Amino acid sequence: MSSSKSTSLGLRLAAAPPLALAAFGLLLGLNVPPVPQWFWPTPTTNIAEAAALGDAARVRALAAAGAPLDAALPVSPDIRTSGEPPLMTPLEAALRRGHDELVQLLRELGAKPHEDAAIAAAP
Amino acid sequence: MTSPRADPWAWGTAAMAASLALGLSWCILQSPLTLYDGLGPILDARRSPSATSTFYGALYSNGYWRPLRLTQIKAVVDASGDDPIRAFKAIHVGLVVATFLLFAAWMRPRSMAEFTAAAIALMIPAGHHAFFVLFSEAYPINHFLEIVALTLVVAVLARGTRRWWKDLAVPVVVAIGALTIESGLLIGVAACACWLVGWRGISWRGVAMVVLVLAAYFWIRFFVLEIPSPSLDERATGWWLQRLEPDEIVRRFAANPLPFYGYNVFAGFAGALLAEPRSGMFAFVARLLNDDVPLWMVIQIGASVLVTGAMLTALGPALTRWRRGTLDDRSRFVLLGLGMPAANAALAFGYVKDEVLSVGVAFYAAGAFAVLAGLGERVANRAAGAAVLLVCASVLWTARAADTFFSLQRSAYNVANDWAVYSLAKELPRDWEYEPTRRLFLDLQRRNVSRAVPHPAVTKQRYVDEFLEVD
Numbered sequence: 193m194s195s196s197k198s199t200s201l202g203l204r205l206a207a208a209p210p211l212a213l214a215a216f217g218l219l220l221g222l223n224v225p226p227v228p229q230w231f232w233p234t235p236t237t238n239i240a241e242a243a244a245l246g247d248a249a250r251v252r253a254l255a256a257a258g259a260p261l262d263a264a265l266p267v268s269p270d271i272r273t274s275g276e277p278p279l280m281t282p283l284e285a286a287l288r289r290g291h292d293e294l295v296q297l298l299r300e301l302g303a304k305p306h307e308d309a310a311i312a313a314a315p
Numbered sequence: 316m317t318s319p320r321a322d323p324w325a326w327g328t329a330a331m332a333a334s335l336a337l338g339l340s341w342c343i344l345q346s347p348l349t350l351y352d353g354l355g356p357i358l359d360a361r362r363s364p365s366a367t368s369t370f371y372g373a374l375y376s377n378g379y380w381r382p383l384r385l386t387q388i389k390a391v392v393d394a395s396g397d398d399p400i401r402a403f404k405a406i407h408v409g410l411v412v413a414t415f416l417l418f419a420a421w422m423r424p425r426s427m428a429e430f431t432a433a434a435i436a437l438m439i440p441a442g443h444h445a446f447f448v449l450f451s452e453a454y455p456i457n458h459f460l461e462i463v464a465l466t467l468v469v470a471v472l473a474r475g476t477r478r479w480w481k482d483l484a485v486p487v488v489v490a491i492g493a494l495t496i497e498s499g500l501l502i503g504v505a506a507c508a509c510w511l512v513g514w515r516g517i518s519w520r521g522v523a524m525v526v527l528v529l530a531a532y533f534w535i536r537f538f539v540l541e542i543p544s545p546s547l548d549e550r551a552t553g554w555w556l557q558r559l560e561p562d563e564i565v566r567r568f569a570a571n572p573l574p575f576y577g578y579n580v581f582a583g584f585a586g587a588l589l590a591e592p593r594s595g596m597f598a599f600v601a602r603l604l605n606d607d608v609p610l611w612m613v614i615q616i617g618a619s620v621l622v623t624g625a626m627l628t629a630l631g632p633a634l635t636r637w638r639r640g641t642l643d644d645r646s647r648f649v650l651l652g653l654g655m656p657a658a659n660a661a662l663a664f665g666y667v668k669d670e671v672l673s674v675g676v677a678f679y680a681a682g683a684f685a686v687l688a689g690l691g692e693r694v695a696n697r698a699a700g701a702a703v704l705l706v707c708a709s710v711l712w713t714a715r716a717a718d719t720f721f722s723l724q725r726s727a728y729n730v731a732n733d734w735a736v737y738s739l740a741k742e743l744p745r746d747w748e749y750e751p752t753r754r755l756f757l758d759l760q761r762r763n764v765s766r767a768v769p770h771p772a773v774t775k776q777r778y779v780d781e782f783l784e785v786d
Contacts, residue, residue, distance in 0.1 A: 202694040202702035203431045209713035210434035213441075214331040216720075217338020232345060232724060233774065234767045245772060249347075249731035249764040256761060271772075293736045 240265035244272070244285035248294050251282060252301070261303040281306070324430040325423045331434055332419035333412065335441050335716070339450055340408040342720060346727035347763035348400050350734050352454040354759070356385060357399060358743065358752045360392035378545035380536045383494040387456055399755075400762055403455040410460045411450065414440065417467035418677065421474060422684050428691030432684050435709045439622075439680035442715030444615070444784075445587060448670040450719060451726040459670045462498045465491070466505045466674050470681075473509035474644075475516040482521030486528045493532045497662065501674045503529045504658050505651075512637070512647040545665045547572060552666045553582065553595025556604075576664040583660030587672045587679055588653075590619040595667035611718065611784040618711035621704065625686040626652055626679075645685040652682015683708075718783040721776050727768045734763040 219227040239259040242250035264279040283303045286294040319326040369389040373382040395402035424433040449460040492499025510522045548561035568575040582595040633646035659675030693701035739747045746752040
């Protein structure tokens, strides 16, 4: 009996990791909360935060949805690096982080340089 | 398969396979459609007047003979109306679910030990690097995944009871696969290999017809249409510790390509079995020399070495049984698990690309099932060493499979950004100037960037970077 139990334990231990991953897959696949929200959080960044992160897809999607391209918006402290102001325009955020493709994208979308160019040019 | 009550382990494995496939499918559905390699065929399909003209147009191309590839894409674009993304995603998900269910049906475990082995074996297609691109990309149909699914159909038919219709269906499946991509030839190889190891679900007549289809393929391609294999400058590839660009490959091997082809076969086979080299390059060795080996690399190689070692140990006895004509199903799986990756690598002599080895890896996973089931039975006999090996294989392969979920998330982010900054006017000016393709592109771009794909900084990826090969 004890032999059978230890046998069963060895096999169960080996089966446990794949079963756990399959359970995760099932919960994710069936959209059972909070698994999808935990694993694949819905983006909540505003357009300036997305620009700071270099998230070109979100920048384009938010711009298409009417987000302001030239307004200074609050950037979360989690996203800001030291020396960055709490309010930035998307273009300023992209320039400060050196996201060249995003700068180009924002200009194509209609963002105006204003003093951002001066900020980027600053040492 | 009988009822769940009569066959609980087989049904349990099928449920597990479906769960994994559901999870992967969910990630695929959240992701944008592949841009590079994916957009061009969709726009070509929109320009083409009919599926027939697409088929004839694709009959002659330099280095490849894949007329059904673009024809399938054209048929889907035509049938999908205004939203081809939904249709291509549905096909991708269907192929993922079919692949996992077919793999589970092929293994058909009969005991707790076999179920445990099957559970671990399912982690191999879910976590092997040769399979990752099969989940992360669609061009816009992932034809490698299509071929894996069709090969598994043939393997399941071969292991089952003999039926006359199988002898007719399998050659047709081989022809469809071969005319889709070159890897489709492996469906025919698999049918022959299953017959050689003694599975008779497909009779010798069916196998003879498969051989005829393969012969006809080579005759038409090389002698009638005169379409050669891809040239040396087709693409960059790995060579030992470095990556060679096409012009360098030509410079080194144009006079005698045999060493290059030989290396590709070796690298493909070793990559499938040992997780190294990757795309022909020994990245692990290179990083070892630089004293910069990440943990995820150790996990990947450890997982592969453990299972491959067990399979090599089982190879000798399996060959002996084959010679004596006393093969059982486990030995058959072991022979196929090592033989099919070798055949796959040989067919991919032109260049090494991870996903090209996916058919071989599906068979490798079945071989792993057989040897892990043997280990499971030794656990039943209280062999502590076997228990340790089994648990290690399980943990390491599950880590690799978990890696796939995180990597899909990262890949989705990268592809969404590709779409956001892509300029059709610069990349494909002909399609930008043509109103229907421009309109389709702008619609695809809008739909693909508006998917809610999180930035890696806000996902759980930051906690697992060290353990998993996410990027």
